[in-house]
Amino acid sequence: MEPGRRRRYLGRMPDSDNPLVLVLMGSASDWPVMEHASTTLDDFGVAHQCKALSAHRNPAKVSAVVGGARERGVQVVIAAAGAAAHLAGVCAAHTTLPVLGVPMTSALDGLDSLLSTVQMPGGVPVGTLAIGKAGAVNAALLAVEILALHDQSLHGRLVAYRAKWDERPEDPRRTAG
Ligand code: C2R
Numbered sequence: 001m002e003p004g005r006r007r008r009y010l011g012r013m014p015d016s017d018n019p020l021v022l023v024l025m026g027s028a029s030d031w032p033v034m035e036h037a038s039t040t041l042d043d044f045g046v047a048h049q050c051k052a053l054s055a056h057r058n059p060a061k062v063s064a065v066v067g068g069a070r071e072r073g074v075q076v077v078i079a080a081a082g083a084a085a086h087l088a089g090v091c092a093a094h095t096t097l098p099v100l101g102v103p104m105t106s107a108l109d110g111l112d113s114l115l116s117t118v119q120m121p122g123g124v125p126v127g128t129l130a131i132g133k134a135g136a137v138n139a140a141l142l143a144v145e146i147l148a149l150h151d152q153s154l155h156g157r158l159v160a161y162r163a164k165w166d167e168r169p170e171d172p173r174r175t176a177g
Contacts, residue, residue, distance in 0.1 A: 023080075027082075033136050080103075088128070102129050
C-alpha cells in the first residue's frame, strides 16, 4: 500500500490510552474489515486500541506491543491477518492473554488465512473466528463476552444485545445496546 493511503487509514483508528482490548491487523489494508470489530467494541463502550502491525514486517514492534499488553491493562488481543496469516500465532507466542484470530480475505478467498490462523501447535492457543466481517464482529463480541465475565454492567448490555435479535435480525453489528 502506498504511504499516503496507509496514513489515511491509520488516522481513523481508535487509540485509547487505557485499552481493555488490543486490535492488531497485519496491514492498514485490513482496516475496512476490522473497523467492524472496532465499531462493535464502541457499541459496548469497550476501550480499545487498533494498530496495523505485521509479524513479518514489524516483528520487534509486535513483540514489544503484545509482550507489554498485559502490564498496560489489556485483557484480550484480537489479531487479524490475511494470506500467510502468522500474526495471531505470533501474538499468542508473546502473551498469555487470550488471542482471537480473524482471517482476512485474500487472493485465495481467505482459506489460506483461515488455515494459517487456526492451525496452531498444541500449547499456544489462538481462538479463530470466521473469515472477514463476520469474524471481525464476532471477535469483538467474544472479547466483550470475556470481559463481561467480571463486569455485570457489560453483561447486561450483552443480554440486551441478544434480546434485540428478535426485533431486528438484519444487522449484526448495529444491534449492540
Ligand atoms: P498489504 O495490503 O499491506 O500488502 O497486506 C495483511 O494482514 C494483509 O491482509 C496484504 C495482507 O498481508 C497480510 N499480512 C500478514 C502479516 N502481515 C501482513 N498476514 C502477518 O504478520 O501475519
